[in-house]
Amino acid sequence: QVQLVESGGGLVQAGGSLRLSCARSGRLFSGLAMGWFRQAPEKEREFAAAIMWSGGTPFYADSVKGRFTISRDGAKNTVYLQMNSLKPEDTAVYYCAAVYGRLSPPRSREAYDYWGQGTQVTVSS
Numbered sequence: 001q002v003q004l005v006e007s008g009g010g011l012v013q014a015g016g017s018l019r020l021s022c023a024r025s026g027r028l029f030s031g032l033a034m035g036w037f038r039q040a041p042e043k044e045r046e047f048a049a050a051i052m053w054s055g056g057t058p059f060y061a062d063s064v065k066g067r068f069t070i071s072r073d074g075a076k077n078t079v080y081l082q083m084n085s086l087k088p089e090d091t092a093v094y095y096c097a098a099v100y101g102r103l104s105p106p107r108s109r110e111a112y113d114y115w116g117q118g119t120q121v122t123v124s125s
Contacts, residue, residue: 002026002114004096009119012086020081022096033105034079035112038092050105059105086123093118
């Protein structure tokens with residue numbers, strides 16, 4: 001079982017930055033992949049970024065590539081999403097997700113088994 005708790009959301013002006021955190025607890029099994037997804041009002045939850053807990057190349061949605069950076073700190077059991085050059089269209093609830101037994105981090109929300117409660121990010125124009 002995995003528990004995920006997000007934090008770091010808030011209100012920021014366009015062009016600003018935020019860093020989201022996802023604290024992970026529970027046993028660590030092999031093949032753990034961690035992802036960030038987001039859901040804007042009246043839209044489906046969409047992929048933003050993902051990384052393997054063991055390291056390796058992260059993956060990004062085209063809409064955030066070059067502006068967002070996903071990273072993890074094993075000592076703190078935390079995954080981060082650094083968001084720079086924020087735009088009003090980045091406004092959404094951001095969710096952290098996890099799944100075991102993977103060789104590479106999936107981009108489909110259906111592939112993830114564990115989810116956090118979400119944190120609101122609002123970007124004003």
